[in-house]
Amino acid sequence: MKIAYSPCPNDTFVFHAWAYGLIPGAPELDVLYADIDVTNRLAAEGTGPEVLKISYAALPWVLKDYALLPCGGALGRGCGPLVLTKGEVSGMADPSFLKGRRVAVPSDRSTAYLLFRLWAAQNVPGGVGEIIVMPFHEIMPAVRDGLIDAGLVIHEARFTYPSYGLSMLTDLGSWWESDTGTPIPLGAIIARRSLNLEAIAGWARASVEYAWAHPEASREYVMQHAQEMDPKVAQQHIDLYVNEFTANLGESGYGAVKTLFERAAQEGLVPQLDYAELLK
Structure with a gap:
C-alpha cells in the first residue's frame, strides 16, 4: 500500500x-x-x-x-503556528504591523495559512501585503535576512526560532483556542x-x-x-x-x-x- x-x-x-x-x-x-x-x-x-x-x-x-x-x-492544544518577525517585537507587537507587509507561508492550502487568514481578517485592518509560499525550513532564515517582513512557521520552529534572532508576533494556536474553545x-x-x-x-x-x-x-x-x-x-x-x-x-x-x-x-x-x- x-x-x-x-x-x-x-x-x-x-x-x-x-x-x-x-x-x-x-x-x-x-x-x-x-x-x-x-x-x-x-x-x-x-x-x-x-x-x-x-x-x-x-x-x-x-x-x-x-x-x-x-x-x-x-x-x-498549545501546538499552533506562529507569526514571527525579526528582532524585538516592542513597537511591532500590534498586529497592524503586518498591513501591507510581505509574509512567507509554508503553503497556500495549509491549515497554518487558513488560521493566519482567519486571524488577519479580525486583527489586520486593510489586510497584509504580498503572501510568498516557500518551504517551511526556509522561512526563518528569510525573515532573519530581511528578505521578508514576517513568517508563518510550524512544527519544530516553535522551539528553535529564538536562535535565528526572531520574535513571536502572535501564536495563532493560542488565538484559536481562546476564540473558539476548541483544539x-x-x-x-x-x-x-x-x-x-x-x-x-x-x-x-x-x-x-x-x-x-x-x-x-x-x-x-x-x-x-x-x-x-x-x-x-x-x-x-x-x-x-x-x-x-x-x-x-x-x-x-x-x-x-x-x-x-x-x-x-x-x-x-x-x-x-x-x-x-x-x-x-
Whole structure:
C-alpha cells in the first residue's frame, strides 16, 4: 500500500510500526516522504497514493476521492503556528504591523495559512501585503535576512526560532483556542474511499499505540528523517503533536474540524461543506 507523510518526527513516530511491518495483518507500506505542500497537491490532483497526510485546510477539496480517518493525524492544544518577525517585537507587537507587509507561508492550502487568514481578517485592518509560499525550513532564515517582513512557521520552529534572532508576533494556536474553545486541527490522515477504511484506520491506530508502548523502537527511524534535528527538539515535537486525538479524533476532534470549516466558509476561504461528509 502506498502512503505519503512528512519526514517530521510526529509522522515517523506514528507510522514507524506499520512501516516496519510490526502491525499484524497490515499490508506492507511503500512510503513517500514529502512536504505537506506536496501531499496537499497530490490529493487535490487525485494522483496521490492510497493514504496521505494532508493539511486539514486542504480537506474540503478532496472529499470526493478521499475520506478522513479518525486517527493518525495532528490535532491538539498549545501546538499552533506562529507569526514571527525579526528582532524585538516592542513597537511591532500590534498586529497592524503586518498591513501591507510581505509574509512567507509554508503553503497556500495549509491549515497554518487558513488560521493566519482567519486571524488577519479580525486583527489586520486593510489586510497584509504580498503572501510568498516557500518551504517551511526556509522561512526563518528569510525573515532573519530581511528578505521578508514576517513568517508563518510550524512544527519544530516553535522551539528553535529564538536562535535565528526572531520574535513571536502572535501564536495563532493560542488565538484559536481562546476564540473558539476548541483544539487546533492541523494535519489529517486520509484514505481513498474505494478502500476498506475501517481496516486502514485500525492499522493506523495500532501503529500509534505501538509507538506509545515502545517509544524507543522508533527512535532511530525518527532521527534518520529528522533533518539533523536535535534529539531533544525531536522529542518535544512528538510530545506536542502526538496525543489523544492522534489515536481517536472523537466528538471534540470532529467538532473542532467542523468549527474550522464553518468559520473559513463564512470568510469565503473554503467551499461550504456538508458536515456529514466528514463522517462518511
